[in-house]
Amino acid sequence: MIELKHLEKKFHIGDQVVHALDDVSLRIEQGEYIAVMGPSGSGKSTLMNILGLLDRANSGDYLLDGINASALGEAERTRLRSDKIGFVFQSYHLVPRLTARENVELPMMLSGIPVKQRKKAVDDVLDKLNLMDRAHHSPNQLSGGQRQRVAIGRAIVMKPSILLADEPTGNLDSKSGEEVTKLLESLNDEGITLMIVTHDPTLGARARRQLNMLDGRIV
Amino acid sequence: MNWVDAGRWVISSVFSHRFRSLLTALGMAVGIASVTLLTAIGEGVQHYVLDSFSQFGARIIAINPGLKETHGSGGLLSTVRPLTLRDAQALKQLAGVEKVVPVVQGSGTVEFNHRQRNGVILGVGPDMSEAWNFKVAQGRFFSGDLEDARPTAVLGYTMKKELFGETSPLGQYIRVGGQRFRVIGTIEEKGQMLGMDLDDTIYIPAQNGLQMFNRESLMEINVVFSANTSLQHLEKSIMQLMIDRHGREDVTLTTQNDMLESMDKILSILKLSVGALGSISLLVGAVGILAIMTTTVKERTAEVGLLRALGADKKTVLHLFLGEAIVLALMGGALGLLLLFMLTGVLHMALPGLPVTFNVFFLGLALFVSALIGLIAGVFPAGQAANLDPIKALHEE
Numbered sequence: 001m002i003e004l005k006h007l008e009k010k011f012h013i014g015d016q017v018v019h020a021l022d023d024v025s026l027r028i029e030q031g032e033y034i035a036v037m038g039p040s041g042s043g044k045s046t047l048m049n050i051l052g053l054l055d056r057a058n059s060g061d062y063l064l065d066g067i068n069a070s071a072l073g074e075a076e077r078t079r080l081r082s083d084k085i086g087f088v089f090q091s092y093h094l095v096p097r098l099t100a101r102e103n104v105e106l107p108m109m110l111s112g113i114p115v116k117q118r119k120k121a122v123d124d125v126l127d128k129l130n131l132m133d134r135a136h137h138s139p140n141q142l143s144g145g146q147r148q149r150v151a152i153g154r155a156i157v158m159k160p161s162i163l164l165a166d167e168p169t170g171n172l173d174s175k176s177g178e179e180v181t182k183l184l185e186s187l188n189d190e191g192i193t194l195m196i197v198t199h200d201p202t203l204g205a206r207a208r209r210q211l212n213m214l215d216g217r218i219v
Numbered sequence: 220m221n222w223v224d225a226g227r228w229v230i231s232s233v234f235s236h237r238f239r240s241l242l243t244a245l246g247m248a249v250g251i252a253s254v255t256l257l258t259a260i261g262e263g264v265q266h267y268v269l270d271s272f273s274q275f276g277a278r279i280i281a282i283n284p285g286l287k288e289t290h291g292s293g294g295l296l297s298t299v300r301p302l303t304l305r306d307a308q309a310l311k312q313l314a315g316v317e318k319v320v321p322v323v324q325g326s327g328t329v330e331f332n333h334r335q336r337n338g339v340i341l342g343v344g345p346d347m348s349e350a351w352n353f354k355v356a357q358g359r360f361f362s363g364d365l366e367d368a369r370p371t372a373v374l375g376y377t378m379k380k381e382l383f384g385e386t387s388p389l390g391q392y393i394r395v396g397g398q399r400f401r402v403i404g405t406i407e408e409k410g411q412m413l414g415m416d417l418d419d420t421i422y423i424p425a426q427n428g429l430q431m432f433n434r435e436s437l438m439e440i441n442v443v444f445s446a447n448t449s450l451q452h453l454e455k456s457i458m459q460l461m462i463d464r465h466g467r468e469d470v471t472l473t474t475q476n477d478m479l480e481s482m483d484k485i486l487s488i489l490k491l492s493v494g495a496l497g498s499i500s501l502l503v504g505a506v507g508i509l510a511i512m513t514t515t516v517k518e519r520t521a522e523v524g525l526l527r528a529l530g531a532d533k534k535t536v537l538h539l540f541l542g543e544a545i546v547l548a549l550m551g552g553a554l555g556l557l558l559l560f561m562l563t564g565v566l567h568m569a570l571p572g573l574p575v576t577f578n579v580f581f582l583g584l585a586l587f588v589s590a591l592i593g594l595i596a597g598v599f600p601a602g603q604a605a606n607l608d609p610i611k612a613l614h615e616e
């Protein structure tokens with residue numbers, strides 16, 4: 001469960017102050033499916049970065065599964081991030097010199113999980129995502145949809161409680177986009193909290209809950 | 220992240236740009252090869268010089284008139300008593316002393332049958348041949364008492380060749396410094412030492428030498444002592460004897476150790492400066508690594524953002540990039556050693572006489588230094604990578 005209380009985030013560009021998040025309060029239950037929408041510059045990515053512990057708010061509180069993340073130091077936030085949060089990016093961010101399998105394995109490797117344990121978890125994920133026959137391909141041998149599936153596999157291999165996807169279908173054709181969305185929804189059906197930033201209203205309408213942002217506020 | 224995974228990550232990163240990595244490593248290799256080769260040549264020369272020095276034998280003490288401190292101060296010099304053949308005679312009686320060689324040196328003309336040659340004239344005693352390990356090639360060396368004055372001479376290799384060619388000089392009469400001497404032997408070829416031709420020499424009895432150069436004092440007395448005598452003990456008894464005979468301490472003792480030590484010091488400095496010269500090329504290699512690592516960090520900015528998002532902390536990022544720099548440098552070091560072996564092979568064929576020695580310590584040191592250079596060259600770019608803002612980094616393409 002996530003709770004945001006009066007989050008403020010300001011950026012200073014020269015003398016100018018951009019209010020990227022303006023008094024944002026929000027409560028998200030475990031297993032929710034939320035679409036974040038709004039015009040460009042309204043603060044969607046800023047919100048996702050703070051939820052993903054990549055950034056800190058200037059003020060306000062962020063409680064993640066009962067832990068006050070605003071009060072934690074960098075090392076603890078890093079650990080919490082790898083335990084509880086999975087990221088899916090618009091441009092996949094796969095490591096080009098690793099195979100699909102190694103890309104999926106990467107978060108477990110970074111967390112120092114033993115090889116044996118890793119193998120089982122990665123096998124499960126590849127199996128679930130129908131990527132077994134692509135396991136030893138490198139990213140540039142995969143289609144956009146397959147790449148995003150590998151990236152999703154990487155996001156869930158650590159069994160996070162929340163999946164943050166900032167325009168996950170932005171680089172995909174409609175057919176692959178639909179496949180990826182279906183995959184994310186099926187993961188949500190299994191209990192993971194899913195938050196998708198999207199500009200596509202029909203995609204947004206599929207979520208059970210919509211957050212509309214404007215000038216750093218939820219409207 | 221455990222060591223094995225980190226290592227595999229680093230290696231796969233380095234090998235993802237084979238050509239570029241190879242070129243960078245090559246820059247490093249040239250540096251390592253030249254430093255190691257130059258140091259090895261320096262080391263070889265050092266060994267060579269020290270070896271040729273110790274051919275005189277290790278258990279030797281040189282006695283010179285005058286104290287070290289008073290060298291050059293004319294006022295005190297007058298109180299120095301001459302070092303005489305009698306002193307040499309007395310030294311020979313000391314317990315533990317095996318051989319005594321009085322030495323007086325000058326130069327002059329040696330003539331035989333209208334042939335002339337200028338060379339070193341050494342007045343020595345009968346023990347010289349064995350004490351200095353100058354073996355007799357033909358005839359014999361002086362015999363009898365070290366105070367004997369007989370007009371007999373022994374020729375060094377060059378002197379003999381120049382005056383007599385292939386004919387035997389034994390029993391022939393020659394003129395040394397205008398006086399008539401009979402040749403009784405020749406010395407085998409000794410070669411050069413520090414640019415001095417040891418063979419362009421003629422040996423005459425010390426007594427004749429003193430007369431010829433009109434000197435009262437010997438220039439030096441060499442004492443060879445037996446293996447079971449302690450150097451310190453003998454130094455003490457020699458000094459006591461000289462004080463008894465001269466009434467005061469007015470001679471300087473120099474042991475082979477002293478000589479080797481000061482020689483070693485000079486050569487070490489030489490070796491170091493040659494090595495330092497070579498390390499300029501190492502600097503070039505280091506700059507190459509710095510440049511390539513900076514490029515790598517730029518290219519992989521988004522990847523750094525990803526690693527951070529996936530749970531890598533700053534330290535892990537730092538270590539991974541440092542690791543890359545070190546692996547590049549180590550590859551350079553290993554290539555450098557390979558290059559070195561090939562160069563030495565060529566050198567041995569071209570200049571078989573050039574003394575080049577390697578020891579495992581040096582080779583290990585070369586690799587260690589490479590790694591260290593990689594570490595130093597990698598600190599700045601790796602630090603840059605570690606301090607990237609993950610959000611901004613993720614947006615780089």
Ligand SMILES: Nc1ncnc2c1ncn2[C@@H]1O[C@H](COP(=O)(O)OP(=O)(O)OP(=O)(O)O)[C@@H](O)[C@H]1O
Pocket residue numbers: 011012013018019020038039040041042043044045046047
């Ligand atoms: N690092 C930053 N430095 C300065 N200003 C920033 C920074 N990040 C975001 N902003 C500003 O904060 C505001 C919100 O940006 P954000 O990226 O959250 O918008 P967004 O809703 O994700 O837009 P888009 O739909 O274009 O992705 C914008 O005005 C943006 O210019």
Ligand SMILES: [Mg+2]
Pocket residue numbers: 044045046
């Ligand atoms: Mg955005």
